[in-house]
Amino acid sequence: MNIKSNFVKVTAAAALTLTGVATVSAVKPDSTTANVQAATTKVKINYVPGYGINIWDNYNHGHFTGQHAPHGTTWNVINQATDKKGRTWYQVGEGQWIMAQYTVPANSKKAKKVVKTTKTTTNATATTTKKAKKSVQATGDASAVITLASAQLGKAYVWGGNGGNGFDCSGLTSYVYSKAAGVNLGRTTYDQVKQGSTVSMDNLQPGDLLFWGSASAPYHVGIYVGNNQYIHAATPGQGVIKQTLSSYFYPSVAKRVL
Template sequence: MGKQHSSVKVLTAGVIGAAGFMIAGSFQSASAKTITVKSGDTVSALAKKYGVSASALEKTNHITKDRIFAGQKITLPGTTKTTAKTTTKANAAAAKTTKLSSTSTAKTTTSKTTYTVKSGDTLWAISSRYGVTVSQIKKWNNLSSDSITTGQKLAISASSAKTSTSTSSTTASTKKATTKTSSTTATTKKTTTKKTTSSDKADAVSSTSTASVASYAVKLASEKIPYVWGGASLKGMDCSGLTMYVYQHAAGITLPHNTVSQESMVSKHAVSKAQVGDLLFWGSAGATYHVAIYIGNNEYVAAPEPGEDVQIQTISSYFMPSFAGTVNS
């Protein structure tokens, strides 16, 4: 009877152990570490051997009262928890990356508008209205010169600010990375500014100054200033007196009161290449007799002749300038 009871006990332990293995197996990942019970092994001996607690070993494999048998597969505790934790961190990192990518895509948009040229418009005036440069407008519309016509459609693009914001959002993965990137960007901007300043000094007159010259000339054209030979004031002026007065007050550049003398202060080029703020000359080089200020759109401001006021005129084949010149600073 004692022998039969012993067999039942072993069989029960085997069933319980096998059931425990099946249940444990369903909760462990493929990477969980398992061991095979050998004859004579005990829970406490295995726990000591693998550096785990006996209770944890029993709980992980659903073993009760140290009942294990030879050939049984036992999972060491702790493997599943580590795997799950690692997976969770990896998923969180992936989700964060996806969120940043989505933000960047959503903000990188380009806003475009179409402007219809009106009478009296110039590329400089339009660029000032939209906060862009004349060069950008010419590039967007494939323009080879500053000439535009009334009713012409111009594409205006404004996306730089939004793109910049998007880039900042995308690179903000960590605090340290953002700080480092911002510092690098600031340094780059500082270097760029220095280079630009040096370049401007080497050029004739900056685009800002020439734009101011054109704008001021247009303003004078609306003030009914009469032509006065030898004049160079708001009470009256002649052609070279006009150019001298405008450049002095709008750009701080002193020009001589004579067309031939003003020739020596410019870099000469063809009328077709005239830029806003350039001087237009009539007559051969060294013997010019008339000068005006180009304002773009094939137009210029001049003090024409006695009996007429300072006014805006259009370049025509009947009274065509001989050459243009950019004033040297």
């Protein structure tokens, strides 16, 4: 009887031990999965409607991959890093990095809003531009262009704006060249990139137009003002600003119209 009793006790203890191991093994994968999910961050690209931001292969001295993250799209952040200039970058894929400053949390309700111009302002501006229309071959004054562009610094980014309350990128260039030099560039980046002659990025002169994106259908434009700097209507959050040319956001083509 003692032998049988001891055998039963040993068997019961073994069963409890095996059950305990099985229970631990079942919990561990769930815990690991939970940690991975908690570490995943989602962000939304918040740049300019219809445009996107460049995707780079590294966050320090990276190269443009030729791909863009369109405005309004949501991305999973798998890593985060800070470059030598103190700027935050998000890794969204293997060899794919985007600048954090052009994103908001995916569930954010504080996304930057794009201001729309009123019909009255648009019509009034269109009338003024029409009166000032001249051939792009007209002699221009680069100094006057830079002076007028500088006077717009700090104004708001307004989607479709070309004067008055603010500007979008091509609205700013159209307004400045028309008012300062009597040159009609056209209203969109597609029109403006067809004007003047293409110049090397190593041979820029104040007053040259800088374009980003496709050489035939760019999505952004600014005015080179010298000293490796340019003025442009950047984003709804930044408005009209002056920036230094950077390899992280480098123009694809430059045009001389003056």
